[in-house]
Amino acid sequence: MVTGKIHSIETMGLVDGPGIRVVVFFQGCALRCKYCHNPDTWAQSGGEEYTPEELVKKLERFKSYFSTSGGGVTFSGGEPLRQPEFLLEVLKLCKEKGIHTCIDTSGYGFGEYNEILKYTDLVLFDIKHYTKEGYKNITLREIDESLNFIEAMKRNNTKMWIRHVVVPGLTDSEEHLRGLKEFIDTIPNVEKVELLPYHLLGANKYEIMKINYPLDGVNAMDKDLCKKYEKEIFNI
Numbered sequence: 001m002v003t004g005k006i007h008s009i010e011t012m013g014l015v016d017g018p019g020i021r022v023v024v025f026f027q028g029c030a031l032r033c034k035y036c037h038n039p040d041t042w043a044q045s046g047g048e049e050y051t052p053e054e055l056v057k058k059l060e061r062f063k064s065y066f067s068t069s070g071g072g073v074t075f076s077g078g079e080p081l082r083q084p085e086f087l088l089e090v091l092k093l094c095k096e097k098g099i100h101t102c103i104d105t106s107g108y109g110f111g112e113y114n115e116i117l118k119y120t121d122l123v124l125f126d127i128k129h130y131t132k133e134g135y136k137n138i139t140l141r142e143i144d145e146s147l148n149f150i151e152a153m154k155r156n157n158t159k160m161w162i163r164h165v166v167v168p169g170l171t172d173s174e175e176h177l178r179g180l181k182e183f184i185d186t187i188p189n190v191e192k193v194e195l196l197p198y199h200l201l202g203a204n205k206y207e208i209m210k211i212n213y214p215l216d217g218v219n220a221m222d223k224d225l226c227k228k229y230e231k232e233i234f235n236i
Contacts, residue, residue, distance in 0.1 A: 004086030007040070007078055011062055013122045017122055017161070022062050024055070026077040026087075031108055032155025033128060035167055036216040041078035041191025042072035046074040052089035056235065058099060072100025074124070081109020081149070084116060091119035107149030108141065117156040125153070129171070130183035138170070154188060161192040166221050166229070168198065177233050179209040194232050197221035 005027035013023035025038070027047030039181050040046070050058075059073050068071060073094060080087050080103055087103075088111070094101050099210060103116075104124040117123075128146070135143035161191040164183055177195075184190060198221040206213040230236040 002085045003049050003051050004083045006050055007047045008101040012050050016074040017067035020066045021071045021074045022059055022066060023074045023076055026083055028082045028109055029077055031141055033139050035165055035198050039205050039209060052093055055090055056093040058125055074102040074104050078106035078187040079109055081105055084111025088116050095119050107146040113149055113152035117158050123158050123160040126163050130180055157189055159189050159191055161193045162190055163196055165196045165198055166219055166226050177229055181233055195226045197223045197226045
């Protein structure tokens with residue numbers, strides 16, 4: 001029987017897709033993003049174990065309030081695509097129950113993406129960077145798997161919202177963001193683009209876990225400047 005590791009469940013997500021959403025944080029992620037605010041989700045060995053049936057039964061408890069808002073369930077992490085068999089079974093059960101499904105992902109997983117996307121209503125796609133060099137600098141990994149997932153979304157006509165974290169001195173230049181806009185323009189079915197200002201809310205976790213914080217000393221991103229870029233570059 002397939003089981004999955006879940007880090008935590010948030011029952012009042014307001015920024016993780018349309019409507020009010022239950023957000024399920026999967027355990028495990030292969031990326032090591034410099035600005036990651038959930039390093040406690042990296043290890044595959046942590047979290048609480050669920051069967052697909054157990055998880056969906058728990059999610060159904062909240063269906064009455066998230067469905068009336070046009071919401072549903074968002075699978076985040078960590079990286080949900082690192083547990084593809086479990087994710088697929090959960091998605092299938094959600095569809096049987098009439099629950100709107102969303103995956104919040106960087107596209108760095110493994111498995112049969114085509115099958116997973118058949119049961120996914122929306123993808124919140126986190127673009128770390130659009131060049132090989134920039135991607136590796138931010139994540140310490142290669143960009144290829146993320147590009148594979150983009151191709152799978154193209155094949156499946158997957159609706160998506162694109163997100164990009166804007167970090168001072170790293171991804172905040174106009175040149176970079178205009179290049180990002182050109183890259184996004186090559187991807188169909190993009191319904192929304194969000195620039196997320198870098199914040200310091202997860203920095204204390206590194207201290208607790210006794211690991212170095214890669215962006216120590218970097219200030220939070222100016223939210224007003226992010227809004228300016230959204231308007232001037234992305235016409236939002």
